[in-house]
Amino acid sequence: MIFRQGGGAPATGALEALPDSPGTHPDDQDLARLRADFDGYRIWRAVRRDGLLGEWVATLHNPRAGVDPTVMCPTADTLRAALVEEAERARRGRDRDRTPVSE
Template identity: 55%
Template structure:
């Protein structure tokens, strides 16, 4: 088991604050250690994909920035 709780992870806390439209969490590996970084969409205005999974925090952050941009409606003149 890990010495500290995932709730005490400062990177996880920062990402939760930066992306309030998603629930950010860490998956658990088969051996009980922290696994992939996961974001579950809570607010449709914050993204398109319902679940985003990446192997590290920076990759998840980058994916969520892209999600935020994809969610912005474009004004089309028909």
């Protein structure tokens, strides 16, 4: 739903739904799925200089979930693939850390 400032005195800061709002943004479902599947990250859409949505961004909050602190991709699908690879890299690193060193 799209909201705008309005309704009453400007000082109130009240929000009202636009009557012709189209509903949720098409990317909302993709964002929700990514966030549910990769809960070790904060995931959002960057905003370009012109105000339009840009890259899909994931910032690492749980070091067990990945390696790179920030991952940016042009689409939800490419971000998903990159985060799957990040999880694999993190797993390989943990496995390597558990491997006994031979003397």
